[in-house]
Amino acid sequence: MGAxxxxxxxxxxxxxxxxxxxxxxxxxxxxxxxxxxGPTPFATQEGTLYPLLSKxxxxxxxxxxxVESGAGPPRKYYRxxxxxxxxxxxxxxxxxxxxHTLDELGR
Amino acid sequence: MERVVTINLNGNPYQLDESAYDALRAxxxxxxxxxxxxxxxxxIIHDLEQAIADKCASYLSPAKTVVSQGEMSKILxxxxxxxGEATANAGTADGGAKSSESGGPAPxxxxxxxxxxxxxxxxxxxxxxxxxxxxxxIRLLFIILTVVTHGFFALxxxxxMFVIPSAITSEEWAAxxxxxxxxxxxxxxxxxxxxxxxxxxxxWSGNWKWRRREWKRAMRDRARAFRFYWRYxxxxxxxxxxxxxxxxxxxxxxxxxxxxxxxxxALLIGFIVSxxxxxxxxxxxxxxxxxxxxxxxxxxxxCIAFGVINGLVHTLRGISVSMMTGYPSWxxxxxxxxxxxxxxxxGWIFYTYVPEAHNWMLLTWMQLxxxxxxxxxxxxxxx
Numbered sequence: 001m002g003a004x005x006x007x008x009x010x011x012x013x014x015x016x017x018x019x020x021x022x023x024x025x026x027x028x029x030x031x032x033x034x035x036x037x038g039p040t041p042f043a044t045q046e047g048t049l050y051p052l053l054s055k056x057x058x059x060x061x062x063x064x065x066x067v068e069s070g071a072g073p074p075r076k077y078y079r080x081x082x083x084x085x086x087x088x089x090x091x092x093x094x095x096x097x098x099x100h101t102l103d104e105l106g107r
Numbered sequence: 108m109e110r111v112v113t114i115n116l117n118g119n120p121y122q123l124d125e126s127a128y129d130a131l132r133a134x135x136x137x138x139x140x141x142x143x144x145x146x147x148x149x150x151i152i153h154d155l156e157q158a159i160a161d162k163c164a165s166y167l168s169p170a171k172t173v174v175s176q177g178e179m180s181k182i183l184x185x186x187x188x189x190x191g192e193a194t195a196n197a198g199t200a201d202g203g204a205k206s207s208e209s210g211g212p213a214p215x216x217x218x219x220x221x222x223x224x225x226x227x228x229x230x231x232x233x234x235x236x237x238x239x240x241x242x243x244x245i246r247l248l249f250i251i252l253t254v255v256t257h258g259f260f261a262l263x264x265x266x267x268m269f270v271i272p273s274a275i276t277s278e279e280w281a282a283x284x285x286x287x288x289x290x291x292x293x294x295x296x297x298x299x300x301x302x303x304x305x306x307x308x309x310x311w312s313g314n315w316k317w318r319r320r321e322w323k324r325a326m327r328d329r330a331r332a333f334r335f336y337w338r339y340x341x342x343x344x345x346x347x348x349x350x351x352x353x354x355x356x357x358x359x360x361x362x363x364x365x366x367x368x369x370x371x372x373a374l375l376i377g378f379i380v381s382x383x384x385x386x387x388x389x390x391x392x393x394x395x396x397x398x399x400x401x402x403x404x405x406x407x408x409x410c411i412a413f414g415v416i417n418g419l420v421h422t423l424r425g426i427s428v429s430m431m432t433g434y435p436s437w438x439x440x441x442x443x444x445x446x447x448x449x450x451x452x453x454g455w456i457f458y459t460y461v462p463e464a465h466n467w468m469l470l471t472w473m474q475l476x477x478x479x480x481x482x483x484x485x486x487x488x489x490x
Contacts, residue, residue: 030154030158031158031161044187045185045186045187046154046155046158046185046186046187047138047155047186047187047188047189047190048187048189048190050151050154050155050158050189051142051145051151051189051190052190054145054147054150054151054154055147057147058146058147073119073157076154
């Protein structure tokens with residue numbers, strides 16, 4: 001519980017990173033993303049995800065296309081754009097760097 | 108028994124019971140507010156509606172066609188609060204809720220005319236709401252000032268009528284009272300008030316009682332704000348107003364609403380002129396109060412007469428407005444006839460139990476009849 005509450009800010013900051021990772025792997029729609037995040041510490045809800053996805057789309061990190069679904073209305077499937085791929089690479093490198101630094105500091 | 112509301116979520120009809128609908132409405136409004144001027148607001152709301160629709164579908168089957176309130180609140184719980192740019196910066200979801208609970212800036216307060224509580228144009232009601240005073244006190248002040256200044260304040264009123272905007276949307280209504288208007292703000296406010304009045308002071312002190320009353324009153328105001336909201340900001344996806352209103356009826360309603368508004372204003376001016384003339388010359392038109400009737404009684408009679416006639420005009424105006432808009436005129440029903448009934452009961456009690464009042468009323472009646480007969484040169488039945 002302590003970690004859950006105390007590090008909410010960190011998780012929040014990294015949520016975009018996590019979403020980029022998921023979207024990079026495959027074509028997904030919003031419910032898929034929620035499902036993938038569900039069991040992780042990044043578990044989130046529509047109320048948070050949708051505004052964030054729209055922001056990422058505005059920043060041209062992700063893009064979506066409408067795909068007809070067997071049941072119900074067509075769904076928005078998200079994929080990574082080139083810019084998103086660059087951002088993901090940058091973030092990954094930065095994250096590794098951060099981890100490395102933190103490990104070094106402890107010595 | 109609950110009413111069922113059919114809503115349209117992205118082109119698919121869903122049936123909700125009324126409280127479920129209210130919850131959904133509050134959620135979507137809070138979402139719209141949180142998103143603020145986000146350029147993708149419409150799209151995000153659209154997506155949210157779609158997600159809610161999907162979740163609703165999972166609760167429904169051929170045997171079960173209506174989403175209940177319990178199910179809806181579960182769905183909305185799953186959706187989570189919508190985070191806009193503003194709330195996202197404030198911290199995490201739970202952190203954000205905490206910070207807003209501990210009192211953000213007080214809602215902005217502005218003067219509006221409040222047609223809902225209006226006797227004439229809602230100026231006094233608006234001022235009363237702004238200063239948190241009973242509007243009747245403001246009205247009395249206005250009348251006294253009008254008399255003292257020989258009618259100057261009636262002019263002030265007319266000017267204010269045009270200068271002060273009317274509270275039309277729920278935001279404006281809330282701003283007029285300086286109270287929050289969306290669900291989250293209402294809840295936060297309620298919590299804060301509750302804490303305030305439980306935090307300090309022993310429960311047996313008179314102060315506490317007063318505080319509790321204040322709190323209850325404040326809650327009632329909020330409930331009214333909400334009713335007002337549902338009534339005047341009908342959601343696009345919701346059921347249309349009760350019963351279709353034909354264009355003809357609407358035009359007639361509009362015409363009559365206008366006419367009655369004018370009549371009401373004319374009445375007020377006539378009333379003020381009468382008071383002034385009564386005070387300065389001791390007579391209204393050609394009628395002077397009978398000898399022995401003190402001035403204040405004459406003024407009281409004038410006030411009561413004005414109250415009765417104005418109440419009737421107000422009610423008619425309310426009916427016209429409801430004809431025009433198609434919304435039931437619940438807010439006018441206690442205005443005119445209710446006041447009349449109270450007046451009649453009070454009058455009857457006085458008439459029965461206070462001999463002086465009894466005599467005085469008889470005398471007034473005689474005077475009135477005499478005046479009527481002489482003025483119009485007719486003879487009343489059984490003269």
